[in-house]
Amino acid sequence: xxxxxxxxxxxxxxxxxxxxxxxxxxxxxxxxxxxxxxxxxxxxxxxxxxxxxxxxxxxxxxxxxxxxxxxxxxxxxxxxxxxxxxxxxxxxxxxxxxxxxxxxxxxxxxxxxxxxxxxxxxxxxxxxxxxxxxxxxxxxxxxxxxxxxxxxxxxxxxxxxxxxxxxxxxxxxxxxxxxxxx
Numbered sequence: 001x002x003x004x005x006x007x008x009x010x011x012x013x014x015x016x017x018x019x020x021x022x023x024x025x026x027x028x029x030x031x032x033x034x035x036x037x038x039x040x041x042x043x044x045x046x047x048x049x050x051x052x053x054x055x056x057x058x059x060x061x062x063x064x065x066x067x068x069x070x071x072x073x074x075x076x077x078x079x080x081x082x083x084x085x086x087x088x089x090x091x092x093x094x095x096x097x098x099x100x101x102x103x104x105x106x107x108x109x110x111x112x113x114x115x116x117x118x119x120x121x122x123x124x125x126x127x128x129x130x131x132x133x134x135x136x137x138x139x140x141x142x143x144x145x146x147x148x149x150x151x152x153x154x155x156x157x158x159x160x161x162x163x164x165x166x167x168x169x170x171x172x173x174x175x176x177x178x179x180x181x182x
Contacts, residue, residue, distance in 0.1 A: 047120060050146045052082040060088055061163035068096035069130065071166045074137065083146040090164065093135040101169040102128045113160045116148035127169060
């Protein structure tokens, strides 16, 4: 094997590894969304028609990382049947004297429930701009898929905790496309 072939092969391997490094986050995010891995919830376009006679208690959790806001759920928990719509509200208050741009990350525990926890509408889907001193209610519409009842490894799940963490974004980029909260 000559040096030129070896250099081209090594260069191709390096470029391939660089490409995989850039693709790893979107690939991992897609994997988590499809499988529910790590408690990643699903996004649904329509609720199921079947409502089963199995209740799950959904608890609500709110956290903030390095943002000048107070963030809390307006209810601590609610019972929903599999397939039934749930509507919960969170509240965010900007405690600073300037507008802040926020995003929310989310998951559920136990993590194995992520595949069955579906959101129809959520404040977490877009960047939020909260005006200085403003307080707003933020809705989340969800259901727990009735197919969870067919999975034997889900028989022990009686409670699911939905957790959000608000963090401040670096800029107001995309503010025209995001939901402004005045």
